[in-house]
Amino acid sequence: MTDNSDSNIATADALTLLLHNQHAIGAAIDELTKWLSENGAETVAHNAVVAMEILDTNAKALTEAIMRLRQS
Template sequence: MSNNIAIAIADALTLLLHNQHGLAAAIEEVALWAKSSGSPDVHESVISALETIDGNASAITDAINQIRQA
């Protein structure tokens, strides 16, 4: 893989990661609203999904770092 392609892939993944963080923040706001509106089950479900998003974000970050080091 050429260096230019690796940089482009890492840059694209970085943008997707930023989008993922933004969506997670918005989803967290909805979860807090659900909790304050008397829907603790919905809140817990959303928090569980956010934990998955966080785990995936860590894996994506690791992949970006590996690509940038290649």
């Protein structure tokens, strides 16, 4: 049977990878948002900004969960 700390480490590692993916997606959306704004698609750019805000909120929650897992 796997030790609970081993499970926590594996879970934290998986969440860390998801967090890195989330940051990469956010960076891509940011670039697209800039391009959309510069090319007259302000409404779409605004929707992308809203999506990025959700990513940021979720990234904070993921970071907190990772820290709790790594400390346990």
